[in-house]
Structure formats: C-alpha cells, structure tokens
Amino acid sequence: MIQVKGYAAQNATTPLAPYSFQRRDPNDHDVVIDIKYCGICHTDIHQVTNGWGGSTYPMVPGHEIAGIVSHVGSKVTRYKVGDKVGVGCFVDSCRKCDPCRRGLEQYCKEGMVTTYNGVERDGKTTTQGGYSNKIVVDENYVLHMPENIPLDHAAPLLCAGVTLYSPLVHWKAGLGKKVGIVGLGGLGHIGVKIAHALGSEVTVLSHSLAKQDDAKKLGADKFFATLDPETFDKLKGYFDLIINTVSSGIDLNAYLDLLTLDGAMILVGMPETEASVGPFLLAGARRTLAGSLIGGIKETQEMLDFCSKHNVACDIEIIPIQKVNDAYKRILKSDVRYRFVIDIKSL
Secondary structure: OEEEEEEEEOOOOOOOEEEEEEEOOOOOOEEEEEEEEEEOOHHHHHHHOOOOOOOOOOEOOOOOEEEEEEEEOOOOOOOOOOOEEEEOOEEEOOOOOHHHHOOOHHHOOOOOEEOOOOEOOOOOOEOOOOOEOEEEEEHHHOEEOOOOOOHHHHHHHHOHHHHHHHHHHHOOOOOOOEEEEEOOOHHHHHHHHHHHHOOOEEEEEEOOOOOHHHHHHHOOOEEEEOOOOHHHHHOOOOEEEEEEOOOOOOOHHHHHOOEEEEEEEEEOOOOOOOOOOOHHHHHOOOOEEEEOOOOOHHHHHHHHHHHHHHOOOOOEEEEEHHHHHHHHHHHHOOOOOOEEEEEHHHO
C-alpha cells in the first residue's frame, strides 16, 4: 500500500483537516501520479456538506487533479514516468454498457466510479480525491495534459472545462450562434472562453454589472445584469443556446423566454433544491430544457486538445491547502476570480 497525505472532512459540519490514508499498490494497468495541483469545484462543497445527500466520511475531496506520472504498471502503454497528466471527475466505469462503449462513461448505466465519495469496482474500497499528494488510477481514465498550458491553470479544465465544452459542442455552438452564459464564476468564465473560441456571439447574464469588464476581457461580446427587469424584455427570444452555470435556484421560466424558436437551455449548475418549469414556455417555441454532466474520457481529451490549440486556460487563484476552508467560504460569497487551485506542495 502507498501512504498518502491529504485533507479530509470527517463529517458534514467540521472543517477539512490533515488526514493520512493509504492508496492501493498499482496494478498492471495503473498509473501512480504525484499530484501537483487540484482545483476546488463547487461540487466539493456540496459533497463535503452532504448538500446533495449520500456523502460518506472521512472524505478527501478534489476531482480537478493535475500532476506528474511517478510510476506505471507493467502493462501500461499510454503513459510513462514524467508525463504531465490529469484526472477528472471519475476513475472507472463498467466499460461494457452502451454509454461506456460510446465514450460516454459519465452516463454509465451501472454508475461511474467518482474520483471521491465513490466506491471502486471491487465494491469495497471508497475513493478519495485530489486534496492529497498521490493518486493511483487505471490508465484508461487518465488524461494527457497540454504542454503549453501550466498545470495549475489547466487543472480546472478537468471538470469546469469539460462541463462547459460538452454542451457547447453537443448543442452546436459556433459561428452564427448566439450563446448566453448564466453566471460568471468558475464554470461561467471558462464557458465564455470556450464559446468565444468556437466562434459564437457570447453574452454573459449575471446578477449585477460588477464583472462586466472581466467578461469582455474573457471574450464576451455582451453583458447584461439580471437584476435589471428590462434585461428580460430586451433579450426575449434572442438566444439559440443558454448554458446555466449557477448552483443556486433561479427562475428558469424567465430564462426560457429568452430562447428563440428551437432554442435550448442547458443546466450544468446543480442546485440543492428542485425547480418548476412552465410547459407553455417550452411548447410555445419548441424550446428544449436539458441537462449535461461533465464529459467522457474521449471528449475530455478532445477538450484539453482544443484548449491547447486555442490557448484557453482557467483564471485561477493559487492557495496553500491550509487555506481550503477559507476558500470554501469565499466561493459561497462569489469571492474568487475565478477558480481556486490548491498547490499540493503545501502539504
């Protein structure tokens, strides 16, 4: 077994604190990764606080993992010692169902094995995440990181990046398309960059004008404050595609009315409360309301290659792991531009 240091939550109400645990010895197809950086996702907060239910403890969060390969199993063919690699939101799946065979492991019918707060395929071992100094992962669930993007700026792409890339590509954002991004946080800011790189006209919808200058620098063409009731009148029927990134409850009906004929609104932020939708807003213009969950391994690699080609990276604030609890509080106040990344050497 491999001795590992990390930070863990012991229950839903206590702060994260130092925690020592063990990883499995690498199997033939496993890669051992020395973790250098790990992004902080809002999902980490939902999971640590049991906001979605089903959390198990002790829990080491973190699924935006960037590091260097330090050991490879005897049958590993995709990686070698010294490679820059990443691990995203899951580390295994059944590999045999239709979604898995199509490269959509995130929709595995038996359930993907999440990077933390999950159970390995052996049915016994609880997974622990990237707020730690080492991780052991099957090579088929490891990603090649871009050479031209620093690991700290690339780490959040493994969740935030693919969470926005997947619906933008699936719903065909590109030249001639008007895309609205609701929320300019960790997800929204990278969504603006990717949608701009795809050639779309990009509009940010945020509660106030506080981030307007930032949005323009990130690549947004337009910016509207949703606290201004005139915004919803001005933009009625305007967008081909809206990506809603916020993780708090909002009036979905107001945003659905901003879609044109055959427009689609995609939910990627996951509030802890349910929402209601007026069916006439959908039927009246043949609109679509859908959700999207991260991306499969193939698509995540495609996203990393796209970001490398277009020099798209996350805007980050580096913190030592000892500041993780403060970072959680600041995220809840939207006080970060735009993604916290933990420097694991601080362990």
